[in-house]
Amino acid sequence: xxxxxxxxxxxxxxxxxEERELYLPVKAGGQVNFAAWxxxxxxxxxxxxxxxxxxxxxxxxxxxxxxxRTQEGKLTIEAGKRKDRPFVVFGMKACDLKGIQVLDxxxxxxxxxxxxxxxxxxxxxxxxxxxxPETSCFCSxxxxxxxxxxxxxxxxxxxxxxxxxxYTEKGAALTKSVEPLLEAAEDSAAVEKEQARIRSMxxxxxxxxxxxxxWDGAHMNEKxxxxxxxxxxxxxxxxxxxxxxxxxxxxxxxxxxxxxxGVQRYRCWDSCMYSDFTLMAAGNNxxxxxxxxxxxxxxxxxxxxANNDGMYSCTGCGRCVEKCPVSLNIVKVIKAFAKEGAANx
Amino acid sequence: xxxxxxxxxxxxxVITDIRQETPDVKTFRVNAPEGGKLFDHMPGQCAxxxxxxxxxxxxxxxxxxxxxxxxxxxxxxxxxLTEYLHSLEPGSQIAVRGPYGNYFPVDSxxxxxxxxxxxxxxxxxxxxxxxxxxxxxRADYGTVDILYGARSADDLVQMKEIREVxxxxxxxxxxxxxxxxxEGWEGHVGFVPAYLKELDFAPDKTALVCxxxxxxxxxxxxxxxxxxxxxxxxxxxxxxxxxGIGKCGRCNIGTxxxxxxxxxxxxxxxxxxxxxxx
Numbered sequence: 036x037x038x039x040x041x042x043x044x045x046x047x048x049x050x051x052x053e054e055r056e057l058y059l060p061v062k063a064g065g066q067v068n069f070a071a072w073x074x075x076x077x078x079x080x081x082x083x084x085x086x087x088x089x090x091x092x093x094x095x096x097x098x099x100x101x102x103x104r105t106q107e108g109k110l111t112i113e114a115g116k117r118k119d120r121p122f123v124v125f126g127m128k129a130c131d132l133k134g135i136q137v138l139d140x141x142x143x144x145x146x147x148x149x150x151x152x153x154x155x156x157x158x159x160x161x162x163x164x165x166x167x168p169e170t171s172c173f174c175s176x177x178x179x180x181x182x183x184x185x186x187x188x189x190x191x192x193x194x195x196x197x198x199x200x201x202y203t204e205k206g207a208a209l210t211k212s213v214e215p216l217l218e219a220a221e222d223s224a225a226v227e228k229e230q231a232r233i234r235s236m237x238x239x240x241x242x243x244x245x246x247x248x249x250w251d252g253a254h255m256n257e258k259x260x261x262x263x264x265x266x267x268x269x270x271x272x273x274x275x276x277x278x279x280x281x282x283x284x285x286x287x288x289x290x291x292x293x294x295x296x297g298v299q300r301y302r303c304w305d306s307c308m309y310s311d312f313t314l315m316a317a318g319n320n321x322x323x324x325x326x327x328x329x330x331x332x333x334x335x336x337x338x339x340x341a342n343n344d345g346m347y348s349c350t351g352c353g354r355c356v357e358k359c360p361v362s363l364n365i366v367k368v369i370k371a372f373a374k375e376g377a378a379n380x
Numbered sequence: 381x382x383x384x385x386x387x388x389x390x391x392x393x394v395i396t397d398i399r400q401e402t403p404d405v406k407t408f409r410v411n412a413p414e415g416g417k418l419f420d421h422m423p424g425q426c427a428x429x430x431x432x433x434x435x436x437x438x439x440x441x442x443x444x445x446x447x448x449x450x451x452x453x454x455x456x457x458x459x460x461l462t463e464y465l466h467s468l469e470p471g472s473q474i475a476v477r478g479p480y481g482n483y484f485p486v487d488s489x490x491x492x493x494x495x496x497x498x499x500x501x502x503x504x505x506x507x508x509x510x511x512x513x514x515x516x517x518r519a520d521y522g523t524v525d526i527l528y529g530a531r532s533a534d535d536l537v538q539m540k541e542i543r544e545v546x547x548x549x550x551x552x553x554x555x556x557x558x559x560x561x562x563e564g565w566e567g568h569v570g571f572v573p574a575y576l577k578e579l580d581f582a583p584d585k586t587a588l589v590c591x592x593x594x595x596x597x598x599x600x601x602x603x604x605x606x607x608x609x610x611x612x613x614x615x616x617x618x619x620x621x622x623x624g625i626g627k628c629g630r631c632n633i634g635t636x637x638x639x640x641x642x643x644x645x646x647x648x649x650x651x652x653x654x655x656x657x658x
Contacts, residue, residue, distance in 0.1 A: 320658065
């Protein structure tokens with residue numbers, strides 16, 4: 036284990052960028068989001084939740100898949116560039132790290148997505164334990180421990196020191212490249228004490244006791260057919276904010292962008308909340324907002340775990356809880372079903 | 381089975397022939413630029429056809445895998461992309477990727493069975509691939525009955541092949557019907573489900589059904605009335621798709637992704653899915 040004083044972080048970032056690109060929470064335009072580090076960037080490691088999750092480091096909101104050019108009736112197709120430079124995502128929290136594990140289940144399954152796979156290969160994740168979980172957090176409900184994120188490197192901020200521990204080969208390589216700036220820290224008691232403090236805080240969070248009982252493949256049709264959806268969806272504006280801030284949402288669209296040099300076929304995030312998501316010339320199998328609303332939660336809490344050994348496609352980051360303009364979110368859905376279940380017993 | 385190396389990057393395909401089947405259906409023959417097929421497929425599988433700058437959509441491959449020379453797609457003109465495809469001339473190049481999805485179990489469950497094909501309108505497209513595959517491996521299967529209907533005689537696709545190949549094949553019975561009487565039509569008149577009941581097939585066949593959802597619904601009811609169980613009936617599902625490899629999320633129904641777990645499903649499997657397919 037190592038440690039580095041918070042006054043030294045600028046030097047650390049400078050050192051990392053000698054060999055790697057660096058993305059970390061940066062304040063710009065009044066918001067903190069993961070962005071490329073520059074010497075004058077207003078880095079905000081103390082921000083617990085960036086507005087958008089850092090999933091775009093691996094699954095960008097827009098990316099070009101290939102370009103089509105037609106010359107004299109002949110079509111040529113040129114694959115887009117895959118990520119070829121090593122990069123570091125610095126300061127990721129445990130919930131967002133879990134979001135990447137959810138995306139791995141989708142994008143690395145055969146046939147693997149080559150754009151995503153290239154980024155995963157080139158990316159090193161430095162996680163930061165959550166010193167101050169917020170009231171909208173409920174990661175522990177999904178078995179996530181914000182005191183011990185399983186990243187390539189994990190950091191704990193204790194006082195003015197960051198404690199640094201590497202867990203993987205990539206983590207070791209990064210550690211080696213910045214070693215001159217790190218100070219050996221033999222004593223892990225400080226980290227253990229900090230972990231205990233974080234875990235005791237997490238237990239007291241207002242949503243810590245949410246129960247996921249009955250959210251599994253075995254109860255699929257029972258959940259799907261519940262009359263509760265019809266009541267729950269009503270305030271939904273179908274704005275899609277919940278899907279865009281979500282670290283685990285992976286639905287995407289593939290579209291055309293006409294340029295002076297051919298047609299770029301690009302991929303961009305999409306939302307199951309939108310009415311044209313499933314619209315075909317022949318019709319639409321989800322014509323109502325209730326159906327679309329239901330699909331989002333059924334997918335996260337029933338279909339995804341049924342297909343992925345019980346892993347939910349929600350990480351309890353709480354962004355949707357904070358950002359939904361009508362305060363409608365997954366916590367409300369889980370609570371409503373729990374209440375209904377209790378009433379039926 | 382070869383597959384595009386990167387699942388989302390298409391290959392260039394050349395449209396080498398276009399046949400006008402009905403007023404709104406054309407069959408497109410597609411080859412690799414150097415000749416031959418772009419890839420191998422199995423009956424029931426699909427491919428993504430893309431006109432860069434216009435759009436991309438999933439279509440069933442209507443030609444049989446046994447056809448070594450080319451692949452065919454029968455496409456109904458009903459949206460932006462299909463309108464554009466219908467405006468193309470032979471020699472045009474498009475982007476093609478695939479094959480995607482599962483296929484009718486021609487090498488397992490269907491082997492040795494008496495087969496009953498039931499199609500409505502453009503729904504013949506995916507079944508034609510299976511029918512021609514079966515005819516090319518005739519000894520592996522039992523009797524073949526093909527019940528095919530459309531709105532009018534002008535809306536029946538692949539009539540040349542039906543008359544010259546299917547109707548001439550041994551132990552193959554073709555039953556055609558159109559919705560309403562029409563001058564010059566001497567065949568059966570009436571909806572597919574009603575004709576199915578009239579034909580009253582023995583309930584020991586395996587049925588493969590494709591067509592508009594409303595037809596499928598009534599055909600399934602008719603088959604059950606005739607003594608068929610849901611595990612004897614196959615169909616293909618059609619939902620909006622973008623990636624074709626179970627990742628973009630569009631064609632998700634319950635735990636299934638129609639693009640990779642389908643498009644071919646047995647009705648007992650469909651019964652277990654949440655009710656939001658049609």
